[in-house]
Amino acid sequence: MSAANPQHKTSQPLAANLTNVHASMATSQDTVQTKSETRVDTRVETKSPIIVALDKADLMAALTLADQLDPNYCRVKVGKELYTACGPQIIDNLQQRGFEIFLDLKFHDIPNTTAQAVLAAADMGVWMVNVHASAGFDAMSEAKKRLVNAGHVTQLIAVTVLTSMTEQGLEQIGVAGSLLDQVQRLALLTKEAGLDGVVCSAQEASVLKQLCGQGFKLITPGIRLTGDDSNDQKRICTPQAALNNGSDYLVIGRSISQAADPNQKLLAIIDSLKQA
Numbered sequence: 001m002s003a004a005n006p007q008h009k010t011s012q013p014l015a016a017n018l019t020n021v022h023a024s025m026a027t028s029q030d031t032v033q034t035k036s037e038t039r040v041d042t043r044v045e046t047k048s049p050i051i052v053a054l055d056k057a058d059l060m061a062a063l064t065l066a067d068q069l070d071p072n073y074c075r076v077k078v079g080k081e082l083y084t085a086c087g088p089q090i091i092d093n094l095q096q097r098g099f100e101i102f103l104d105l106k107f108h109d110i111p112n113t114t115a116q117a118v119l120a121a122a123d124m125g126v127w128m129v130n131v132h133a134s135a136g137f138d139a140m141s142e143a144k145k146r147l148v149n150a151g152h153v154t155q156l157i158a159v160t161v162l163t164s165m166t167e168q169g170l171e172q173i174g175v176a177g178s179l180l181d182q183v184q185r186l187a188l189l190t191k192e193a194g195l196d197g198v199v200c201s202a203q204e205a206s207v208l209k210q211l212c213g214q215g216f217k218l219i220t221p222g223i224r225l226t227g228d229d230s231n232d233q234k235r236i237c238t239p240q241a242a243l244n245n246g247s248d249y250l251v252i253g254r255s256i257s258q259a260a261d262p263n264q265k266l267l268a269i270i271d272s273l274k275q276a
Contacts, residue, residue, distance in 0.1 A: 053253035140193035202237035
């Protein structure tokens with residue numbers, strides 16, 4: 001697999017940028033080399049904090065949803081099911097449509113394997129990729145080092161405790177203490193390893209912002225709108241509350257993907273966040 005040029009950084013605080021989401025967005029015109037062709041990279045550098053989860057089982061279903069969204073107003077998340085079914089093709093197809101991509105594969109392995117997997121993701125030009133913080137300091141720091149050495153600006157974040165997990169669930173796998181204690185331990189370890197941020201529940205965001213600082217990014221799944229079903233998520237939050245708690249990016253799935261008009265729902269959520 002040949003390397004794609006790194007994507008653009010977004011460094012300004014997202015909450016302060018919400019009023020600018022409807023402004024004109026910069027479009028990358030970098031030339032991307034693939035094995036079969038040379039194409040123009042049209043990914044959009046959006047200021048929106050919304051990441052839409054493309055939780056679909058096949059390529060056509062995922063692209064059908066993506067075609068109903070505007071990359072000026074969101075990024076997209078590709079998870080394990082979709083990536084396993086489609087492979088790198090889904091990344092290429094979404095980038096051609098202008099989307100920046102959070103590749104949510106949660107790598108958890110020995111340091112060399114974890115680092116090489118992260119590097120392979122960055123070579124595809126993804127905007128963000130993640131590992132499990134419980135893989136340990138060595139795995140995280142080695143992954144970050146190899147990204148830097150390769151000149152990538154792909155955001156590398158870690159999962160602290162899955163938002164489906166409860167304290168009883170932690171006890172069952174031998175983790176003593178409160179769930180919040182475990183989240184804080186892993187967030188501090190992630191920061192010490194030099195990563196860009198963590199995945200966490202919005203309910204923990206305010207604590208982690210104080211603990212790890214404003215520059216440490218918080219990516220929050222389990223976002224539900226008022227009236228939505230919680231499904232398999234245990235620690236959920238509304239978009240407005242999550243942003244107020246300190247979340248930088250909000251991963252939203254069913255609330256947008258199952259809407260009659262996904263892009264209209266996306267824009268409505270963005271408008272509501274301006275009041276957050």
